[in-house]
Amino acid sequence: MPGKSKRKNKRKRSAAEHYIEYLGVRFAAGVLHTLGVRRSLKLAMKIGEIMWDHYPKGRKKAVENLRSSFPEKDDEWIKQTCIKSFQHLVMLAADVFFTTKLVRRDNWREYAEFINAERAKWMMAEGKGLIMLTGHYGNFEIMGYLMGLFGFEVYSIARPIDNPYVNKWLYSVRERHGQHIINKKGAAKVMPELVKKGATLGFIADQNAGRKGIFADFFGKPASTYKSIGLLAITENLPIVVGVCRQRMGEFFFEIECGRIIMPAEWQDKDEPLKWLTQEYTSELEKLIRKAPEQYWWIHRRWKTRPEDVKRRRKTKAEEN
Numbered sequence: 001m002p003g004k005s006k007r008k009n010k011r012k013r014s015a016a017e018h019y020i021e022y023l024g025v026r027f028a029a030g031v032l033h034t035l036g037v038r039r040s041l042k043l044a045m046k047i048g049e050i051m052w053d054h055y056p057k058g059r060k061k062a063v064e065n066l067r068s069s070f071p072e073k074d075d076e077w078i079k080q081t082c083i084k085s086f087q088h089l090v091m092l093a094a095d096v097f098f099t100t101k102l103v104r105r106d107n108w109r110e111y112a113e114f115i116n117a118e119r120a121k122w123m124m125a126e127g128k129g130l131i132m133l134t135g136h137y138g139n140f141e142i143m144g145y146l147m148g149l150f151g152f153e154v155y156s157i158a159r160p161i162d163n164p165y166v167n168k169w170l171y172s173v174r175e176r177h178g179q180h181i182i183n184k185k186g187a188a189k190v191m192p193e194l195v196k197k198g199a200t201l202g203f204i205a206d207q208n209a210g211r212k213g214i215f216a217d218f219f220g221k222p223a224s225t226y227k228s229i230g231l232l233a234i235t236e237n238l239p240i241v242v243g244v245c246r247q248r249m250g251e252f253f254f255e256i257e258c259g260r261i262i263m264p265a266e267w268q269d270k271d272e273p274l275k276w277l278t279q280e281y282t283s284e285l286e287k288l289i290r291k292a293p294e295q296y297w298w299i300h301r302r303w304k305t306r307p308e309d310v311k312r313r314r315k316t317k318a319e320e321n
Contacts, residue, residue: 013162013163018163018164018165018166019165021163021165021166022163022165022166022169025166025169026169029097032094032097032098033097033101037094037098037102037252038252040094040097040098041091041094041250041251041252042250043094044087044090044091044093044094045087045090045091045250047090048083048084048086048087048088048089048090048091049083049086049087051086051089051090052082052083052086055086058086058299059082061298061299061301062082062085062086062298062299063078063079063082063298065298065299065300065302065303066078066081066082066085066293066298068219068220068221069219069220069221069293069298070219070293080294081293081294081298082298084249084294084295085294085295085296085297085298085299086299088138088247088294088295088297089297089299091139091247092139092141095139095141095142095247095252096141096170096173096174097173098252099141099142099145100145100173100174100176102252103142103145103146103149104149105149105150108146108149111252111253111254112142112146112253112254112255112256113254113255113256114256114257114258115255115256115257115258116257116258116259117243117256117257117258119258119261120132120241120243120258120261121150123239123241123261124147124152124154124200125152126198127153127197127198128198129194129195129196129197129198129199129200129201129236129238130200130201130238130239130240130241131200131201131202131203131229131232131233131238131239131240131241132154132200132201132202132203132240132241132243133202133203133204133205133229133240133241133242133243133281133285134202134203134204134205134242134243134244134245134285135204135205135206135244135285135289135296136204136206136296136297136300137206137244137245137246137288137289137295137296137297138244138245138246138247138254138292138295139245139246139247139254140204140244140245141174142245142254142256143202143243143245143256144156144174144179144202145174145179146256147179147200148175148179148180149179152200153180153197153198153199153200154179154180154199154200154202155180155181155182155194155199155200155201155202156174156179156180156181156182156202156203157182157184157187157191157201157202157203157204158181158182158183158184158204159183159184159185160183160184160185182194188228191232192236195232195236195238201232201238203229205225205226205229205242205281205282205285206218206223206225206282206285206300206302207226207302208223208224208301208302208303208304208305209224209225209226209227209305210224210305211224211305212227213225213226213227213305214226214227214230214274214275214278215307216275216278216279216282216283217279217282217283218282218285218286218302218303219286221303222303222306222307223282223302223303224304224305225278225282227274227278229278229281230273230274230277230278230281231274233262233264233277234264234267234273234274234277237264238264239261239262239263239264240261240262240277240281241258241261242258242259242260242261242262242281242284242285242288243256243257243258243259243288244256244257244259244285244288244289245257246291246292246295247295257288259284259285259287259288260280260281260284262277262280262281262284266280
């Protein structure tokens with residue numbers, strides 16, 4: 001069809017290929033267990049450096065994103081920040097494995113501290129329902145794990161991993177101590193019931209939403225953002241807590257910071273409440289990321305969809321009709 005972009009058909013891997021990959025992941029987990037957490041994190045940091053040297057496509061994307069987000073910084077700062085970003089990306093894999101093995105309800109203070117989180121915890125304890133947002137930053141996995149460990153009703157909305165064997169294993173690890181994982185594809189059907197129960201719904205809020213998203217300014221550039229989070233908050237009258245989890249570089253210790261809490265009363269008088277709310281939580285997420293930008297996934301294609309691309313598609317569609 002004229003004007004329609006062609007997509008390359010991605011070959012589906014066989015069950016045997018998936019299982020071999022799964023065995024590789026379990027083998028890697030066994031290696032981490034043998035090494036212990038400190039040596040595993042050092043290994044992860046080394047792998048991150050190797051990624052910087054030998055993954056040109058990812059390196060180019062990370063540099064582009066970081067340079068446009070921090071135009072005032074010099075090339076050396078961009079390089080070092082990108083390398084650390086790659087390191088944190090790899091360390092997350094080690095963190096996920098060791099979190100359930102090391103962190104318990106009686107010793108969590110040895111591995112984490114909360115910053116400005118008391119109000120959010122009281123709101124969760126009230127059981128009236130709220131939305132908790134974070135981004136591809138630091139160790140976002142441990143936030144939901146700790147909330148589940150403390151007995152809160154937390155449901156994290158997540159996209160399943162393509163490999164069904166790896167996905168099933170990781171879900172079992174993440175849900176071991178009370179956290180619940182909801183498949184993103186079927187989340188819309190179950191979320192209303194969860195809201196009635198007064199549960200906390202966790203979202204990764206910095207994913208590219210494509211041409212159907214709503215644009216919000218993120219590090220000085222328009223970023224397509226999913227409407228579903230804002231619509232859920234507005235429809236169900238739910239507060240939104242924006243938070244992040246930073247990792248101390250090279251250590252298995254985390255700082256969980258709650259930033260702005262956006263209450264329903266704040267958007268009631270807005271002309272465009274969805275647009276206002278989406279921009280508010282996006283701006284707060286940016287503010288928290290700026291405190292330690294090296295922990296953000298700059299390899300992430302956050303700005304893939306551009307406003308002019310959406311306008312062009314809409315114009316083409318209108319002309320065809």
